[in-house]
Amino acid sequence: MADKKVEAITSMEEDFAQWYTDVVVKADLTGYTSVKGFMVLKPAGYAIWELIQKQLDERFKATGVENVYLPMLIPEGLLQKEKDHVEGFAPEVAWVTHGGLNELQEKLCVRPTSETLFCDFYQKDITSYRDLPKVYNQWCSVVRWEKETRPFLRSREFLWQEGHTAHATAEEAQERTIQMLNVYADFCEQVLAIPVVKGQKTEKEKFAGAVATYTIEALMHDGKALQSGTSHNFGDGFAQAFGVQYTDKDNQLKHVHQTSWGVTTRLIGAIIMVHGDDNGLKLPPRVAPTQVMIVPIQQKKEGVLEKAEELRAKLSEVARVKVDATDKSPGFKFAECEMRGIPLRVEIGPRDIENNQCVVVRRDTGEKLTVSLDELEAKVAELLDTIQKDMLEAARAHRDSHTYTAKNWDEFVDIVENKPGFIKAMWCGCTECEEAIKAETGATTRCMPFEQEEITDVCVHCGKPAKKMVYFGRAY
């Protein structure tokens, strides 16, 4: 049994998709279930989500967000109130038709997202400008009946947060939309060590019912893009459909302006595919449930386990730390630490104890350091910071070296075929061109980045005058 875990996994260069599945399974993040398309988040996987939740929630609250909880079921009539929204979601929802022993008069869908419920709630709860803004968020699970599923990336149920806000003015809604996109981008960089491109989705790619959708796009190790978080400005479209109105200071009845924004357990997929390597998962310290694993060497010798425990107690002041005192071999334990992505491994044996030192090994670089036990706490704290920064820089370097510029169609096709990564190119703004590019190459518009450049003045595909520089890419 035990040996299974250290069997080599598929190399990422050989078969990236299989490598991904191997890491998910061997790092013990998820399990399969008897419910098709649904997964179990095992302790090692769920603990990463808990760290994401905690740190993101703190950032939300610092901007005035309050958490709430709304029903998991949506009556069909409510879902249908906003035309674009129901068209976008109806084909992929699960329907509850029976409650208890009776057939329901109106069927209920398991929430695929909660815009309609929040609108219904706001319609009841908002009457005056004094009630605004509402800046609410919920942590929950949602269901979308996907045909093809992959752990974290696409599953029929996933965990997420969905923020839903209501504002007095269009300006304030737009400001909140961008503010939350920036919270996401900052979180990805600072906590997940994943650099992202911020920008706006095209008309074709925007959310069902939104006026504008903004996105953060990350580049995976294999050169494919992953949409990692979105923030939507709804204008007053939902408010019109649901009658969400308030009496303003001038005593006029007005519609509110709304936003929504969300990230999901998909971020765990991003962590795996941005940082991982052929030895397994590589966790940035800030989302590593265990940041330091102490591995005793010759642990049956007198004093070794005691010393390991002493180090654990000391290090627990500066890090999340564990001792692996199981009866597996040190080599096995090393491999397991690597597979599970633990940022630092501390090795301590009889000779180390004699010399008042230990060996510290970085997961990100493999570097081995001999550290005096008197300096261990300071050194571990420092190394965790360094690893966090270095992992972001490594990811940024990979992203930048896999971001290409296509001045014309020949270049575009060559890049798509031969150089997996982001492609920056000019675009005329027409959906027809966008669709043709996708049909011909498989590359989709990832976003119109906030940081625009003028590569040429014509569309890379049709040659008509260009309106925007766009990031293209093949995507998950």
Place this chain on the structure above:
Amino acid sequence: MADKKVEAITSMEEDFAQWYTDVVVKADLTGYTSVKGFMVLKPAGYAIWELIQKQLDERFKATGVENVYLPMLIPEGLLQKEKDHVEGFAPEVAWVTHGGLNELQEKLCVRPTSETLFCDFYQKDITSYRDLPKVYNQWCSVVRWEKETRPFLRSREFLWQEGHTAHATAEEAQERTIQMLNVYADFCEQVLAIPVVKGQKTEKEKFAGAVATYTIEALMHDGKALQSGTSHNFGDGFAQAFGVQYTDKDNQLKHVHQTSWGVTTRLIGAIIMVHGDDNGLKLPPRVAPTQVMIVPIQQKKEGVLEKAEELRAKLSEVARVKVDATDKSPGFKFAECEMRGIPLRVEIGPRDIENNQCVVVRRDTGEKLTVSLDELEAKVAELLDTIQKDMLEAARAHRDSHTYTAKNWDEFVDIVENKPGFIKAMWCGCTECEEAIKAETGATTRCMPFEQEEITDVCVHCGKPAKKMVYFGRAY
């Protein structure tokens, strides 16, 4: 609009049920939805749940619990594997029959509880004694198609945690069952300031599929009992039904022994009904999202708001504190603080500033203290501790003074009719007697307490030899 909130609520002596509803609404804890039997947890209500979650989760983890997440949908075939369990739950579940645009081959129920999913998971995940114990928990929502619903006490969806463990031996499972019951009891007393009676449920009242169910029972202000948490020992019944087996050290294939245990948002109902009064909610400091509200007096006078903000900054070192700087009157703000149950109110006006002092008012007793600003932090920290202790003692005194002993049937009937509270009485152990007592008086067996007393040696109802002393009561 604003004035609505300080309208007097129904007196609890006059109509306890209406008082409860008034508090839930006016303290802004929940909102009604368009989904019958489902509620919105508004920020003030959800924040209490967040504090419950955080503190309970820490206590769980200190005993080795790991969090996971399992699917929200259960295939019909899986639900049916354990006979007693399916009989207990099938009549009250919601069924998903369509996914996307297609009818499902096998219908799925929205989890009413997850024993079957955990068994299915453990059956795949456990093979050896090395994999044991599994001590997993999940925080999620569940759906039970209740006919009558009341906020927090009974709703078609509620938030909870469900722990599910698997052990090598029956002894270890029993130990964990009691350990978690003790965690709950300790949490209720120390955090929620609610004293509980610990004991075992009778055969009739135990969980569908359990060998033994243990419970903590609390007494509400109106003398009714509330089952506040349960812990179940399943023996190897589920393991037999689902084939959850492991190879032991002696190379024998054995079934695991399982437990489950849970508490729900119902605890918020308990907080309301144990501590509240005719001025509204009364929150124990440890679950008060805002522990101190600073109310500026004559806030338009120069320096008042600045001073209030200065105090907020200082006090935020020792408490969760806010300033109410809205344009409502101080009297309105006082009433609102009381309605929302905020443990301490600090009043600061021009004359207070001159005298380097402020007025501190306790929500639990109404006591007013004049406190020097130099001593405010220390005094607030001390008062919050005192309030926490005093609220527990007040609740304990109420519980004890409403716990009666019935030596014979006449006394029992007299107590049920005239003295709402717990009734301690002897019982023969027969379900027939238990059912007759319920039919004749409406009182049910709450538990067979761990702390047994011998009141008489015969059953209070049938006069046959008594087996157990039981807590009876009318219950929510």
